[in-house]
Amino acid sequence: MAKKPIGPVRRAFAPWEDPNAIPFIEFRNVTKRFGDFVAVDNLSLSIYEREFHALLGGSGCGKTTMMRMLAGFETPTEGQILLDGQDLAGIPPYKRPVNMMFQSYALFPHMTVEANIAFGLKQDGMPASEIKSRVDEMLRLVKLEPFAKRKPHQLSGGQRQRVALARSLAKRPKVLLLDEPLAALDKKLREETQLELMTLQEDLRMTFLIVTHDQEEAMTVADRISVMDHGHIRQVATPGEIYETPNSRFVAEFIGDINLFSGQISEVNENDARLFCTVLGQHIDIQGAGKVTAGSNAAFAIRPEKVRISLDKPEPSNANVIPGEVWDIAYMGDVSIYHIKIAETETVRAVVANTTRLVERPITWDDKIWLSWDRDAGVILTK
């Protein structure tokens, strides 16, 4: 079989940076309470047309409630939800131009794959010939043509996931809602499907909203991520921004791994700052610290892969240098994570790519080493 061309280069897509862009989906001060429990707390969010947006957070953070309010299964206690300029209040789920792919897939067990995909089209009273061609198109899209006559219980988990996807796409909704769509798949299949979802979204030029607790998944598929916690959005930004410039300790710790050094800002010089870290008993210099005030409490955050380790003390040119001792090494195959003891109560993690074979590892347990990082490698967190 000939390989499909991979398509044109994926261009940057950033309507949220355009002040004149009109949001496609808008949550305006939405609050949802279940009894005393506040699932979503006075939350506003704008999502743009053709955006792949991820609601990311742990269980109970309100992400699923947000999606269910958009689908119409829950009614906001306060606030407004707009879709394409239209207020969704009072519109029942079966009249909303959004379709949802359920976490459980919710395939109708008494219907064939074909009938499942055709279900939504039949509700609209589409002519049979059109339904047939649309179903065939959907089956082709998810590569399930040979399985059209099967019942859901005769399919594998991955195939069922694709049927659910095809069914939710068949009506060409304005927004596709994906509720933990890949949670039931194994790791390899999940990674493949993530890429397929991205391609699909690109090809169909549709707006996708995904709910997930898996930060890697959100980072891979989404144009922008809303990090949620206890009914609040902590940060809305592109995966790169979320990873490189988290706005709070919560976001920094939720996304990926991070080393935090608590201390006090001792000096501020325009955009640069100096933080005194009590545990280290040493200053850390930060370039591009943003708005901070001298004397305030803050934390310096740096990702483990931005921390270098060496046996010889590096020249203190434009870097921060700290002595340490190798406490443990976690071998991950492609990289090794070094846990470096820097004080009685503190360790720092440094990720080192395994560019040599394991046996030739230059730095090993108990070695006295030097940690270093560039002044612009980390961020100051005040929240």
Add this chain to the structure above:
Amino acid sequence: MDREVHSQAYTKSRLGRWALIAVPYAWLLLFFLAPFVIVFKISLSEVVVSIPPYQPVIDWANGLAGVLDTARQWSFDNYIWLTQDAIYFKAYLSSLQIALIATAITLVVGYPIAYGMARAPKAWQPTLLMLIILPFWTSFLIRVYAWIGILKNEGLLNQVLMSLGLISDPLIILNTNAAVYIGIVYSYLPFMVLPLYSSLEKMDGSLIEAAEDLGCPPMKAFWQVTIPLSVPGIIAGCFLVFIPAVGEFVIPDILGGSETLMIGKTLWVEFFRNRDWPVASAVAVVLLLILVIPIVLFQRQQEKQREAA
């Protein structure tokens, strides 16, 4: 050697499996097949005034020869008789009709109950289930008798309706087919509700949400998703009501009138009033065949579906 150990273990596990299966089979053999064979044997005999009131009686003293000797005297005359007197045919037909209508009413009454139970908060469900089963704690006979007090001309129902001014003359319900329907629906409702509840309760609630999400209004989703998925429960419930209802004797005897024709009553009359055990047995055997055939057909259909799947 390894193989031997393996095959030994295999034989052992097979023996265990047979022993396990043997228990229900022995039960059925002893309490279903053996009585049936006895009834069938009696149905081939001829009525006489004696104890027992039929002959020939197997002469066990002569061993196999005695059995064969008796067998030579057996005949299907009683079955031929059933076809000659129209009363039996009418009774069978009327029983099937009453049972069918009563089953349909029970389904219509039972479905909303089962649906409500399955949709009720999880914490309430054991209590609701208990309430459904609770009537079994009182004797069936007493519960049917109680309906006389409710349905008779000066009974509870008529008094309530008259005091509300809805009717001026009492409704005549007792000793009519209507009372039989009420009795059957009341008595067999739990047998309908329980299988329906178990199939509805298993249903994934997100299926209804998915249907609505795809543009299906709730009422339509009920017909297109909920009902088809509860078909196994509907079939099980209908069988559990229909089969005992066909042969029902107590309800038509107590609540029904002279025009209520049911095979259970006919059988009772043959057995106790006419002391005609052979004809009564023939009536019972035919009833069993009438009920067994649809069940077998249904099971074969199910198997075919499973094979096709």
